[in-house]
Amino acid sequence: MTLHFHKYQGTSNDFVMVDDRARTFPADDHVLVRRLCDRRRGIGADGLILLRTQPGFDFEMLYFNADGYLGSMCGNGGRCAVAFARQLGVITDKTHFLAADGPHEATVETDGRVNLRMIDVPGQQEIPDGIFLNTGSPHIVRFLPASTLAEYDVYGEGRAVRYGDTFRERGGTNVNFVEAPQTPEQPWQVRTYERGVEDETFSCGTGVTAVALAAARRGASSPVPLRTLGGDLAVSFSMHPDGSFTNVFLSGPAEFVFTGSIEI
Numbered sequence: 251m252t253l254h255f256h257k258y259q260g261t262s263n264d265f266v267m268v269d270d271r272a273r274t275f276p277a278d279d280h281v282l283v284r285r286l287c288d289r290r291r292g293i294g295a296d297g298l299i300l301l302r303t304q305p306g307f308d309f310e311m312l313y314f315n316a317d318g319y320l321g322s323m324c325g326n327g328g329r330c331a332v333a334f335a336r337q338l339g340v341i342t343d344k345t346h347f348l349a350a351d352g353p354h355e356a357t358v359e360t361d362g363r364v365n366l367r368m369i370d371v372p373g374q375q376e377i378p379d380g381i382f383l384n385t386g387s388p389h390i391v392r393f394l395p396a397s398t399l400a401e402y403d404v405y406g407e408g409r410a411v412r413y414g415d416t417f418r419e420r421g422g423t424n425v426n427f428v429e430a431p432q433t434p435e436q437p438w439q440v441r442t443y444e445r446g447v448e449d450e451t452f453s454c455g456t457g458v459t460a461v462a463l464a465a466a467r468r469g470a471s472s473p474v475p476l477r478t479l480g481g482d483l484a485v486s487f488s489m490h491p492d493g494s495f496t497n498v499f500l501s502g503p504a505e506f507v508f509t510g511s512i513e514i
Contacts (some may be wrong), residue, residue: 251379251487251509251513251514252266252439252512252513252514253268253271253275253286253502253512253513253514254365254509254510255267255268255293255297255495255509255511255512256268256270256334256337256506256507256509257481257506257507257508258330258334258483258504258505258506258507259294259330259459259505260326260327260330260457260480260502260503260504260505261326261452261480261481261482261483261502261503262452262453262476262478262480262481263294263326263327263453263454263455263480263497264294264295264296264361264477264507265297265299265326265327265330266286266287266293266295266297266298266299267298267299267330267331268298268299268300268303269299269301269304269327269332269334269338270300270302270312271296271301271302271309273302274428275406276308276479277300277312277314277320277493280317280318281318281474282318282514283298283314283318283319283510284318286316286512286514288300288316288318289330290311291453291509292512293443295316295446295511296313296316296318296447296451297313297314297315297321297324297327297346297446297447297454298313298316298326299312299313299314299327299330299331299334300314301331301334301335301338301340301472301502302314302443304347304348304428305350305456305459307346307349307353308335308341308345308347309331309341309342309345309347309348309421309441310342310345310347310348310349310417310502311327311328311347311348311350312350313327313349313350314491315412315425315445315446315447316446316447316448317446317447317448319446320350320388321350321366321446322350322351322386322388323349323350323351323365323369323385323386323456324387324455324456324457325368325385325386325387325454325455325456325457325500326453326454326502326504326505327367327455327501328349328351328354328356328455328500329356329366329455329502329503329504330359331347332345332356332364332366332454332504333358333362333364333504333505333506334495334506335347337508339399339418342477343357343484344356344358345357345360346401348388351369351386351387354366354367354368354370354424355367358490359500362504362505363501363502363503363504364495364501364502364503364504365377365500365501366374366455366499366500366501367497367498367499368386368456368459368498368500369385369462369493369496369498370493370494370495370496371385371463371479371495371498372385373492373493374463374464374467374493374495375443376460377416378389378416379392379414379416379425379443380392380411380425381392381409381464381467382423383463383464384388384405384427385456385457385459385460385463385498386456386459386477387424387456387457387478388417388420388421388422388424389424389425389426389456389457389460390411390423390424390425390426390430391426391427391460391464392411392425392426392428392440393428393430393464393468394427394428394429396415396429396432397405397429397439397475397480398429399427399428399429399439399482402427402441404427404442404443404450404485405443405449405450406442407425407427407443408425408427408442408450409443409445409448411425412425412443412445412448421445422445423445424442424443424444424445424454424456425442425443426440426441426443426454426457426460426461426467427441427442428440428461428464429446430465430468434470434471435475436473436475437469437475437476437477438461438462438465438475438476439476439477440454440457440458440461440477440478441478442454442457442458442478444457444468450479450482451480452478452479452480453479453480453481453483454478455483455500458476458478458483458485458500459485459498459500460475461474461476461485461486462474462485462487463487463489463493463495463498466487467493468474471503472485472486472487472489473485473486473501474486474489481503482502483500483501483502484500484501485498485499485500486498486499486501
């Protein structure tokens with residue numbers, strides 16, 4: 251079978267995109283998905299996304315981690331799925347689609363930036379490992395002292411938290427390490443260890459969303475600018491006295507890289 255695919259990236263978080271409206275992709279073949287995401291033996295990506303039809307929505311996004319298994323919500327992947335749907339002619343500049351954590355809305359700007367509405371977040375929890383939030387995927391946010399993030403052992407420390415006792419029985423968590431800006435105009439610096447990829451990635455959309463909301467409790471104002479290894483993102487929101495967040499939007503680029511075919 252010949253698989254036609256597209257490659258997209260959002261702040262260097264990259265994805266194999268498949269138009270599966272005919273539902274011919276073997277989604278239960280975890281070994282195949284893992285091979286396609288492999289950077290040495292396959293196409294290479296942080297994850298694979300199937301775009302499918304879904305009654306009542308413009309499309310459905312099925313996101314697979316690089317380990318081959320279905321994942322939770324992916325913010326950068328969601329923006330790339332919107333851009334992919336637009337390229338296919340499924341949508342124009344607005345959309346209402348379904349993802350793992352429920353319905354989402356998004357708009358596409360003239361410069362290609364995608365504004366993706368994330369789920370409402372009821373609050374955050376202080377735990378020994380940092381601050382825990384669920385922004386469609388579970389995240390720990392750990393704030394670091396100034397000028398320490400660049401040399402921080404993100405892989406080692408992130409892996410220890412991801413597989414630690416607190417989250418082992420819940421499937422693990424993603425872990426974000428953050429350095430606050432020196433002035434309000436500067437971006438918050440973020441590095442992320444992602445479960446499913448089991449490594450540091452260049453960017454994580456649900457991760458920077460978690461960071462922005464945690465930063466809001468430290469005085470950051472909406473929209474919060476954030477900088478990852480792969481580029482800049484912004485998160486806007488409404489914060490409420492009870493600690494909850496609504497109207498949460500993740501904004502950033504979603505760019506086509508190349509298209510191709512592979513025998514599977």
